[in-house]
Amino acid sequence: MFIDQAKIEIKAGDGxxxxxxxRREKYVAAGGPDGGDGGRGGNVIFRIDEGTNTLLAFRYRHxxxxxxxxxxxxxxxxxxxxxxxxxxxxPGTLIRDAESGKVLHDMSEDDGADYLACKGGRGGWGNKxxxxxxRQVPMFAKNGTKGEEKTVVLELKMLxxxxxxxxxxxxxxxxxxxxxxxxxxxxxxxxxxxxxxxGVVRTGGEHGFVAADIPGLIEGAADGAGLGHAFLRHIDRxxxxxxxxxxxxxxxxxxxxxxxIINAELKRYSPxxxxxxxxxxxxxxxxxxxxxxxxxxxxxxxxxxxxxxxxVSAATGEGLNELxxxxxxxxxxxxxxxVYERELEPEDxxxxxxKETTIRRENDTFFVEGEWLFNLMxxxxxxxxxxxxxxQRVLQRSGVFEALEAKGCKDGHTVSIYxxxxxxxK
Numbered sequence: 001m002f003i004d005q006a007k008i009e010i011k012a013g014d015g016x017x018x019x020x021x022x023r024r025e026k027y028v029a030a031g032g033p034d035g036g037d038g039g040r041g042g043n044v045i046f047r048i049d050e051g052t053n054t055l056l057a058f059r060y061r062h063x064x065x066x067x068x069x070x071x072x073x074x075x076x077x078x079x080x081x082x083x084x085x086x087x088x089x090x091p092g093t094l095i096r097d098a099e100s101g102k103v104l105h106d107m108s109e110d111d112g113a114d115y116l117a118c119k120g121g122r123g124g125w126g127n128k129x130x131x132x133x134x135r136q137v138p139m140f141a142k143n144g145t146k147g148e149e150k151t152v153v154l155e156l157k158m159l160x161x162x163x164x165x166x167x168x169x170x171x172x173x174x175x176x177x178x179x180x181x182x183x184x185x186x187x188x189x190x191x192x193x194x195x196x197x198x199g200v201v202r203t204g205g206e207h208g209f210v211a212a213d214i215p216g217l218i219e220g221a222a223d224g225a226g227l228g229h230a231f232l233r234h235i236d237r238x239x240x241x242x243x244x245x246x247x248x249x250x251x252x253x254x255x256x257x258x259x260x261i262i263n264a265e266l267k268r269y270s271p272x273x274x275x276x277x278x279x280x281x282x283x284x285x286x287x288x289x290x291x292x293x294x295x296x297x298x299x300x301x302x303x304x305x306x307x308x309x310x311x312v313s314a315a316t317g318e319g320l321n322e323l324x325x326x327x328x329x330x331x332x333x334x335x336x337x338x339v340y341e342r343e344l345e346p347e348d349x350x351x352x353x354x355k356e357t358t359i360r361r362e363n364d365t366f367f368v369e370g371e372w373l374f375n376l377m378x379x380x381x382x383x384x385x386x387x388x389x390x391x392q393r394v395l396q397r398s399g400v401f402e403a404l405e406a407k408g409c410k411d412g413h414t415v416s417i418y419x420x421x422x423x424x425x426k
Contacts, residue, residue, distance in 0.1 A: 004156040004233070006058035007098060013041030013066040013082035015121035015144025015378060018129075021074035022137075033138055034076045035127040041120030041147040042066030042082030046095060046105070048112050049088035053198060055156055057088070066118070069144055072126045082120055092159040092237070094340055098151040102343035108159055108237075118148040122378040145378020155233065158196055160212035161331055163235030164281075165266070166244035167258050168215070169251065171283040173197065174314035175244065176213045179324055196234045203328040212238065232269045239334045240277050240327065247282035247311065249293050255282065256301045277334065279308045281323065286313040347394045357400060359407050365414040366404055366424075377418050 016038025023031025044066050064087055070079030089095075093107040095117065105115045124142035131138055164172045180199030197213040214235050235241065243262065245255035259280065267274035280302050302309045308326065312319035357370040376394060381387040395401055404415065404424065413424045 003055045003059055006055045006154045007062065007151065008058055008154065009063045009149070009151050010044045010085075010087070010118050011063075011065040011149035012044050012085075012118035012120040012147030013068040014146050015039070015041045015123040016069035016071045016079035016082075017143045018124035018126035018141035019072035019074060019077075020127045020139060020141045023075070032136065033127040033131050034074055035141050036072030036074070036077040036079065037126050037129075038072050038123030038144040039069030039079035039081040040123050041069045041144065043084045043116055043120045044087065044118040044148075045084055046087050046089055046093075046107060046115040046117055048091050048093075048107055050091060052088070052090040053156075053158065054090065055093070055154055058154060066120060066147065068147075069120065069123050072123070072141070076126070076128060079123055081123075084120075086114075087117075089154060090156055092157050094155040094157060096153045096155060097344050098153050100344060100348075101153075102348075103340045104152065104344055105342060106340040108157075108337075108339055117152070118150060119379055121145040121147040121375075146375045148375075148379070157236050158198060158212050158234040159210065159337065160198060160234070160238050161209040161337065162201075162211040162240050162242055162327060163238035164211055164213045164242045164244060165235065165262060166242075166281075167246075167253065167262065170244045170246045170258075171314045172213045172215070172244050175242075175281070175283065175312070175320070176211055178314050178317060179320055180211065201324055201327075203324060209328060209331055211242070232266075232273075236270065236273060237338045238276065239331060239337060240279065242281045242323075242327075243278050243307075244281045244283050246284050247293065247298070248284040248287035248289070250284070250287055255298055259301075277330070279310060279323070279327065279330075282309065282311045283314055285311045285318060286315050347390060347397055355398065357398075357403065359403055361407060361409075364412075365416055366407060366409050368400060368404070368415060368417045374418060377420065382420065 018038050019035035021033065021035040023034045025031060044064060064085060066085035067082035069082045072079045089107055091108055091112075095104045095107065095115065096102060097104055104117070107115065122145050124144040127138040127141045130140065164176060166172055176197060176199045180201050196215065199211050199213075200208055201211050202208045212234055214232070243259055245258050246253060247255055249255070263274060282298075299309065310319055310323045310326070312323055314320070355370065355372045357368065357373065359369075360367050376391070380391045382391075405426075409415065409424050411425055415422055415424050
């Protein structure tokens with residue numbers, strides 16, 4: 001079964017809690033605090049699985065959670081770090097924020113690197129960190145912070161150089177089967193192909209190209225008619241389109257009209273997609289009766305639109321070698337495959353409604369609190385310049401600075417956010 005969209009919930013592991021413990025050994029009069037730190041929570045990481053081309057694994061499983069960090073213990077023992085959760089997805093999968101629909105990451109980048117989607121919570125400090133000359137018996141420790149959690153939509157957009165489009169039963173699957181090792185289902189009725197098929201086309205040299213047979217494009221596909229609306233996304237990345245028509249007209253269809261209708265649907269779905277280079281592939285020449293088909297009018301129409309034209313027969317193989325060779329040469333001069341840029345910045349997750357923040361003033365010190373802020377603090381490395389900049393951007397964009405000024409905070413006042421203090425400077 002072909003599944004190309006899935007909505008899932010992902011959650012990184014919470015950090016383990018720090019321990020309250022004191023060294024108790026024979027002949028040691030004052031052992032002091034020795035509570036260990038909690039372990040880091042596991043991350044949620046997306047990784048490309050080259051052997052899959054469907055999101056079927058997410059049909060019945062919708063929640064993914066990484067392991068929690070272990071709690072600290074006595075003798076300064078550090079809690080175990082939570083194991084990362086690796087989520088395998090097909091190449092070409094877009095990861096979108098479910099609420100905004102914006103792209104978080106495109107799992108098709110050239111380096112094939114993993115994507116850290118949710119970061120595990122930091123482990124809490126044990127009481128050994130809180131011993132001072134005046135506080136020699138600290139009876140407290142810090143709890144671990146919560147791991148990040150998100151609801152995301154996975155959307156598969158196949159990685160193909162060439163998209164094979166056209167009306168049902170014009171021979172798209174037959175052409176793909178003839179030029180590659182793909183084994184699509186082929187029969188003499190409409191909508192035989194119920195899912196996109198990929199095939200690697202060899203050109204005799206080091207490089208080949210990947211072609212995708214996109215089923216079910218008919219009039220109204222952009223509005224949901226037929227099967228095409230479900231699969232148009234799979235030619236979004238294609239650099240070149242093969243527009244296949246039945247030149248034999250055995251089913252009474254007009255090739256010119258078919259091209260006009262399909263191109264209109266492509267334009268309605270995406271004007272950018274409709275502007276991609278096209279090659280018109282006139283299939284079924286083995287059944288062509290030139291006395292009943294107006295070939296000159298067809299060729300005039302194709303030439304007028306600036307498209308290349310190839311007459312082929314999937315049944316006999318006629319013309320396919322020339323089509324493949326021309327396509328391979330054409331791809332050498334075209335831009336690389338489309339990669340979607342990130343549309344949602346990390347700080348965007350902390351901006352918006354539903355995030356309650358409280359501010360109270362004691363003399364010239366302002367205390368800022370909120371569950372979202374507590375969780376955010378666990379993700380910040382205050383010894384790192386970039387991390388501090390990120391923290392400042394979140395406070396700015398989430399309205400914390402504006403709220404502080406509304407409460408009377410001015411230059412030189414102290415702001416305290418869960419034991420992190422800084423001097424406010426506008």
